[in-house]
Amino acid sequence: MIAVDNLTKTFGSQILFDAVSFKINARERVGLVGRNGHGKTTLFRILVGEEAYDEGSVVLPKGYRIGHVRQQLAFSCDNILAEGMRGLPPAKRDHHWEVEKVLAGLGFSQDDMQRPPGDFSGGFQVRLNLAKVLVSEPDLLLLDEPTNYLDITSIRWIERFLTAWPGELLLITHDRGFMDRVVTHTMGIHRRKVRKMAGDTRKYYGQIAQDEEIYEKTRLNNERRAREVEQFITRFRAKARLAGLVQSRVKALEKLDKREKLHKLRELSFSFRSHPFRGKQMLAARDLAFAHPGHPTLFEGLDFTVNAGDRLCVIGPNGKGKTTLLQLLAGNLTPQRGAIAYHPGVAGGFYEQTNIQSLNDLHTVEEAIQSCHPDVDRQQARNICGAMLFEGDQALKKVAVLSGGEKARVMLGRLLATPLNLLLLDEPSNHLDLESCDALLDAIDRFEGAVIMVTHNELFLHTLAQRLVVFHQDRVTLFEGTYQAFLDKDGWGDQDGGPSINTPAVANETAPAEPQHSKKELRRRRSAIITEHAKRSRPVDKAITELESGIEADEAQLAALNDEMVTAAQANDGERIARLSQSIHQCRQRIDERFNALEDWYQRKEVLDADLAQKLED
Numbered sequence: 001m002i003a004v005d006n007l008t009k010t011f012g013s014q015i016l017f018d019a020v021s022f023k024i025n026a027r028e029r030v031g032l033v034g035r036n037g038h039g040k041t042t043l044f045r046i047l048v049g050e051e052a053y054d055e056g057s058v059v060l061p062k063g064y065r066i067g068h069v070r071q072q073l074a075f076s077c078d079n080i081l082a083e084g085m086r087g088l089p090p091a092k093r094d095h096h097w098e099v100e101k102v103l104a105g106l107g108f109s110q111d112d113m114q115r116p117p118g119d120f121s122g123g124f125q126v127r128l129n130l131a132k133v134l135v136s137e138p139d140l141l142l143l144d145e146p147t148n149y150l151d152i153t154s155i156r157w158i159e160r161f162l163t164a165w166p167g168e169l170l171l172i173t174h175d176r177g178f179m180d181r182v183v184t185h186t187m188g189i190h191r192r193k194v195r196k197m198a199g200d201t202r203k204y205y206g207q208i209a210q211d212e213e214i215y216e217k218t219r220l221n222n223e224r225r226a227r228e229v230e231q232f233i234t235r236f237r238a239k240a241r242l243a244g245l246v247q248s249r250v251k252a253l254e255k256l257d258k259r260e261k262l263h264k265l266r267e268l269s270f271s272f273r274s275h276p277f278r279g280k281q282m283l284a285a286r287d288l289a290f291a292h293p294g295h296p297t298l299f300e301g302l303d304f305t306v307n308a309g310d311r312l313c314v315i316g317p318n319g320k321g322k323t324t325l326l327q328l329l330a331g332n333l334t335p336q337r338g339a340i341a342y343h344p345g346v347a348g349g350f351y352e353q354t355n356i357q358s359l360n361d362l363h364t365v366e367e368a369i370q371s372c373h374p375d376v377d378r379q380q381a382r383n384i385c386g387a388m389l390f391e392g393d394q395a396l397k398k399v400a401v402l403s404g405g406e407k408a409r410v411m412l413g414r415l416l417a418t419p420l421n422l423l424l425l426d427e428p429s430n431h432l433d434l435e436s437c438d439a440l441l442d443a444i445d446r447f448e449g450a451v452i453m454v455t456h457n458e459l460f461l462h463t464l465a466q467r468l469v470v471f472h473q474d475r476v477t478l479f480e481g482t483y484q485a486f487l488d489k490d491g492w493g494d495q496d497g498g499p500s501i502n503t504p505a506v507a508n509e510t511a512p513a514e515p516q517h518s519k520k521e522l523r524r525r526r527s528a529i530i531t532e533h534a535k536r537s538r539p540v541d542k543a544i545t546e547l548e549s550g551i552e553a554d555e556a557q558l559a560a561l562n563d564e565m566v567t568a569a570q571a572n573d574g575e576r577i578a579r580l581s582q583s584i585h586q587c588r589q590r591i592d593e594r595f596n597a598l599e600d601w602y603q604r605k606e607v608l609d610a611d612l613a614q615k616l617e618d
Contacts, residue, residue: 001023001024001026001061001168002022002023002024002047002055002058002059002060002064002135002140002168003057003058003059004020004021004022004023004057004058004059004194005021005056005059006020006055006056006057006112007019007020007021007046007053007055007056007057007058008020008053008054008055008056009039009046009051009053009054009474010054012084012308016038016042016189017043017046017189017192017193017194017385018052018193019055019056019191019217020056020192020194021056021194022058022187022194022196022544023196024140024168024170025168026168027129027166027167027168027184028169028181028184029162029165029171029183029184029185030169030170030171030183030184030185030186030187031165031170031171031172031173031179031180031182031183031185031186031187031200031432032170032171032187032188032189032293033172033179033186033187033188033189033201033204033349034188034189034190035420035431035433035435035438036433037388038189038190038228038322038601039189039225039536040144040172040189041144041172043194044068044142044144044172045187046058046171047066047142047170048068048142048447052411061139064139064140065136065138065139065140066139066140066141067133067134067136067138067139067140067141067142068126068133068137068142068143069126069129069130069133069143069144069145069146070129073125073126073129074304075117075125075128077116077117078118079113079114079115079117080103080108080112080113080114080115080117080128081099081103081113081114082268083117083128083132083274084099084102084128084131084132084349085105085135086101086132086137086284087099087131087132087135087136087189088132088136089135089137090138092137092517093476095317098135099131099135100113100252100517101160102131102134103131103134104111105127105154105155105158105161106125106130106150106152106154106156106158107124107127107150107153107154107317107318108127112543113167115492117553121355122149122508123149123318124149125585126148126149127149127150127154128596130143130146134161136166137616138167139167139168140167140169140170141162141165141167141168141169141170141172143146143162143169143170143172143173143581144172144184145172145174145414146158146171146173146238147174147178147456148430148431149318150456151316151456152315152316152317152456152458152492153317154317154318155456155458156226156492157173157435158177159181161369162182162340163181163586169183171183172428174429174431174432174433174434174436174457175439175457176201176427176434176437176438176459177457177458177459177460177462178458179200179201180200180201180202180410180449182500183200184198184200184475185197186199186200186201186203186204187200188204188205188208190208190578191262191263192205195208199509201434202379210287210522214616215259215262215269215618216261216262217242217526217616218257218259218613218616218617219259219261221609221613221616222256222257222258222259224473225256225609226253226256226444229249229253229256230253230606232246232249232602233246233249233250233253234258234357235548245602246448246601247274251279251344259367263294270383270384270387270416270439270440270443271416271443271446271447272415272416272420272421272423272447272449273416273417273418273419273420273445274419274420274421274447274448274449275347275419275420275421275449277308277343277346277347277421277449278345279308280307280308280311281306281307281308281343281346282306282308282341282342282343282346282422282450283306283329283341283342283343283346283422284303284305284340284341285302285303285304285305285338285340285342286302286303286334286340286424287301287302287303287337287338288300288301288302288303288325288328288335288337288338288339288340289301289302289323289335289336289337289338290321290325290333290335290336291336292324298320298321298324298469299321299325299475299476299576300337301318302325302338302469302476303386303471303478304467304478306422306450306452306516307451308449308450309448309449309453309467310450310451310452310466310467311450311453311464311465312445312451312465312467312468312469313362313452313453313454313455313460313461313464313465313467313468313469313483314448314453314468314469314471314474315327315454315455315456315461315468315469315470315471315483316470316471316472317471317472320471320474320476320607321471321476322426322454322469322471323426323454325454325469326350326352326424326426326452326454327352328340329424329452329515330348330350330352330424332350335375343548345421346421347419347420347421347422348420348421348422348423348424349418349420349422349423349424349427350424350426351411351412351415351423351424351425351426352411352424352426354446356404356407356410357407357412359407359411360399361398361399361400362394362399363399363403364395364397364398364399365388365390365394365396365397365399365410365413366378366381366385366390366395366396366397366416367381368381368399368408368410368413369381369385369414369416370417372414372417372418373417373418373419376417378580380417381395382395383418384413384416384417385413387410387416387439388409388413388416388436389409389412389432389433389436390406390408390409390410390527393444405430405431406431406580408430408431409431409432409600412428412440417441420449421448421449421450422449422450422451422452423444423447423449423450423451423452423453424452424453425451425452425453425455426453426454427454427455427456428440428444428453428455429441429455429457429460436455437556441460441463441464444460444464445463447466451464453463458483459482462482462483462484462485465482465483465550466481466482466579467481468481468483468486470486470490472492472597485527491571503505508565525618529612529615529616530616532582532607532614533611533612537605537608538606538607540601540604540608541605543601544598544601545604547594547597548598549600550590550594551594551595551598553593554590554594555589555591556585557587558584558587558588560589561580561583561584561587562584564576564580565577565580565581568580
């Protein structure tokens, strides 16, 4: 178990964590969520001792071991099997079969086991580091975006591996579906605090939204109540007969919870610019075949068409030709056989992470986005910078100092700024946080043109895919149907060792279970409560208003009678003095009766307001 108590961490004037406390208990698998820049990776670095903190404590049991994937790609062995065995605990130094099993699950073939680590791409080298951590059997496993370099079959394998993980897990990932299927708890960094609860991200975000709505309604109710109490105190402070009632209001005002208005967090929302298309068919690929020089053929005999508004997703293991197919469609490569015919009205844009070298290192982020199309002004460029998580002065950073992930976001921002009717997207959700992925998914869904996308994110596939190009078992086929239809009909078989295609987790991805009360139902119930309160309060408010108006009129009449009494006394008019005395007595009696009634009505109002507050909180 890990116990974090009153942890505070600042960077200059920015507060990341403000006295946060939480525990990770035995066998809990916790998904860590929060916007980019809010401290998720910093918290990881604090837990492994790579980052200092300002105040608080991090308590680990004696001998507790934490495993996390190192970003440094430095290897000392001459083959990946030997390198992977370096991660084994001392008691299992010769258990090569355990390493082989993990490496195979992460996409390495049996022939790969004796190849040097340097022969593999950076993505596969990161997988090797991941394998070393998985076989090391730590007590707590920290994984930061483990699916970034994995294909669908490897993601499904590691999903099952982590679900059976016997220790504790703390996971950061942009893949909401993957996280929800793996974790037992969700922990979020929100408004410089950390909150942990049992359940998946849907439950967490639903609870946060509900809590903030209740907080805001309570704040507004308290402010309204405070104004009413202050008006009462000001109005009746000088009335001796109401001294007790006024004093009780003063004490109630002191006890009233004064809440600060919540700072509004920027909601990510962006859209692709649409270029008109007059026609039906945008492109037709006929008998496509391709092989890199000196390598086996990736695919051949591939035929498909793309119509306006289509959503075509390209899926399959890494290294089988998915990105190559997009390169062919973008015109960056020439097919060895076959042809691609485009409608002359097609305006296409290609997002590929490896294309970041096309950026000008001397440009700022803002300039890189503004320069992609002549009608993009500075304000539009700034808006897109914010959508791509380059807010404020971050938009003025030079491209040369950006990380690979940041440059990939700049490339995506350039696509947002360009009018298009065909999007070619290669893993667009990598390097984005959950909120940004949700916004991107919504933007692609609303795009009026056609989309051809390579992705391993099954949430994107379930939501968007209408047709599929499937790279599987050394062949490529066109599947006419949704991703769920593909899983139901063909699926990935047993190759990935992953969960059954009919597991509830996958089947429910496009139809999440409804919460106990939907937002619409909650709004309806709150509206009904407020309407009923208004109905019950109306006669009370009317009575209070009439009594206060009557008191004011009686006090004005009493003042006039007192003035007349002074005049009558000076004139020594006994008959008039007697008549005025009787009127003054009657006026004071009415005032006393109205003040007594007013106190009763105010008490009724307090009961009704307290009942409203309780019902709204419930």
